[in-house]
Amino acid sequence: METIILLAFWSVPVVLGYVFGRAAESRHYRSIIAREKEQLKLPATSLKTPVRSGPVARSELVTGSVVISIDYFKKAASALRSLVGGPVKSYETLLDRAKREAVLRLKESCPGADEIVNLRLETLPLAGSQRNQVTGVEVLAYGTAIYYADAGQA
Template identity: 45%
Template sequence: MYYALQILIPLGLLMLGWGVGTLLERAHYRRIHRREDQHHHVPVTTERQLWNPDLPIAESRLVRGQVVVSVDYFKRFLAALRTLFGGEIHSYSSLLDRGRREAILRMREQFPHADVILNLRFETSTISAGGGRAMGTIEVLAYGTGVRYAQALRPPAVPDPAAD
């Protein structure tokens, strides 16, 4: 009986992690896509200079977004297996992708009327459980400088290849 429990509990947790974790991840991606569509028109760049520096500027300020995300029990198990054989850990790529995109969105939401966000930087740090044990949890910080032009004109975000 005791041994059966020892196997059943981790198995149950794996199933729970896989089932609920997948559902939650899908819901999160739906939210990310919806919000990315809303903010699609504001270019975010790692460049430090404005593309049209002669235009009068109304406002510029630091914007920042951050999130702590974690993987589920099942993916953590897959990653632990992967560390035995080496190679790319696919089960963690969605974690980092979700974290970065969510952080960018929160940063954009701080300055919804910006015309461009310059000098985007990321900072990723691991959050460990007690005893310094890593647990597949990361914090992502995204920050940059939001700029809004004085006139409400909106320069084309990216050159349109069809215009040539």
């Protein structure tokens, strides 16, 4: 009887974490995909020089950042993975969502820009109270927004 109670004590939060975590992750991915379709017209590249030629009216540093926390299921899955070793696949979607969201926020911060050059991403794991415990991730996207002088004529 005690074993069943102990098993329920550990499995119920993991199952709830999986169900609600997947739902939140799916909702976030749907939002990202819809917003990426809207931002297709604004190219972003890691090149240091503009892709298009022409007179530049102005340029500015633009940023976008996001902090995404890890859900209970991912935390439990990574704890199990740390026992056996290997890649932690549950964190891959966390990083993917964070990077894409940061780039979207960067693009949304510069309405009217013609392109973004020198795009860079910085990633920082957020540590918990225990050693080597990751509770979330912060991603900062930054680059240079280029506004061309003849953008209205194109």
